[in-house]
Amino acid sequence: MNVQQIKQRFGIIGNTTHLNRAIETALQIAPTDLSVLIVGESGTGKEVFSQIIHQNSARKHNQYIAINCGAIPDGTIDSELFGHEKGAFTGAVDSRKGYFEVVDGGTIFLDEVGELPLNTQVRLLRILEVGEYIRVGSSKTQKTNVRVVAATNVNLLKAVENGKFREDLYYRLNTVPITIPPLRERKEDIPLLFRKFANDSAEKYGIPPLRLDQAATDLLVSYNWPGNIRQLKNLAEQMSILEKERNVTYASLKTYIPQNYDTRLPAIVPKDSEQTNYASEREILFKLLFDMKKDMNELKKLVHDIMEGNQQNIHISNEQAHSLHKMFESETELFETNQNPQFEVSKPYIPTARIDNEIIDTQEIVEESLSLVTKEIDFIKRALLKYKGKRKLAAQELGISERTLYRKIKEYNIED
DSSP states (O other): OOHHHHHHHHTOOOOOHHHHHHHHHHHHHTTSOOOEEEEOOTTSOHHHHHHHHHHTSTTTTSOEEEEEGGGSOHHHHHHHHHOBOTTSSTTOOSOBOOHHHHTTTSEEEEETGGGSOHHHHHHHHHHHHHSEEEOBTOOOEEEOOOEEEEEESSOHHHHHHTTSSOHHHHHHHTTEEEEOOOGGGOGGGHHHHHHHHHHHHHHHHTOOOOEEOHHHHHHHHHSOOTTHHHHHHHHHHHHHHHOSSSEEOHHHHHTTSOTTTTOOOOOOOOSSHHHHHHHHHHHHHHHHHHHHHHHHHHHHHHHHHHHHHOSSOOOOOHHHHHHHHHHHHHHHHHHTTOOOTTSOOOOOBOOOEEETTEEEOOOBOOOOOOOHHHHHHHHHHHHHHHTTTOHHHHHHHHTSOHHHHHHHHHHHTOOO
């Protein structure tokens, strides 16, 4: 069979390069017994490709079964896949064959394989390597000859890095990878798919098919389709039933498109509470830095105004002078320990001011560095110095947990 015949047989619509390449790969590996890993987002039609592989293999006359690994509870998945003996656990009143025993000689499609528990992954790896498994509650090894086609919509390499998926199983499943392109990378196929689904719905419900005008077609193509083909099919069926007019305009189509369709900003999701705590600390430090910068700018503005008024003898009240002096000393003290060489330091001049016969010495302002690590170290040292090395009190002062303070002291090699 060629690519075009496969499309007609399995109802595949589209002619993009990535889609054709995926079909060609499936046809090439179908006659072999190699394990296949199908990668693609949810709703891209991964199961269709597993059926293409099975129907064009030597196993096509034997059983084919598709299993959604994410839909089976962890406590029963071993029993479902490998079977169990009578009395193996509470409720096991009889022996039961697992899918790998039932489908012996055929093909088993494991959808969302990344959801498998780690202990089940070990059992699956044994089947892939030597074709052996043991029923739950049994000590007898059994043989099976099953071809495994797996699919996932997650990055398994990331799962391997996070310890949620076995690396040896990943490489054993990934003998031949097939990547299914998402619908947003098949823009030219979107109008064809919509027409196909609209015609199917019209035939099913005995109504005239929908037709899109050019503006509606452009809107349909510009949408990102996070649910891919499944979402497009649902939209076509929904509109076929609800729309009174068979000619779909931009305005009518827009009511079915989610309002936030053009907002696809990334979201940072913390992996654990420790990371959340650390991110919160950074936000506090950034706020402190920006507040300090604001104070310094106000100080500069005040000095500038003074200079503009009279650059020789500037007379201000004692209260204003001491406020200015105190503010300057505070800001200078906070930044004088910064030795980070990657930031340039400028030293604007403050003129001598005469305040009621009292002379304030000329000083220099060191423009602050925004080095977050340097400021963290400085704040920690100051808190420890303030409380004479008592870390619990220092942590309360900094607004962080004592454990986080211990970690930062060790990380920055701070001596207290």
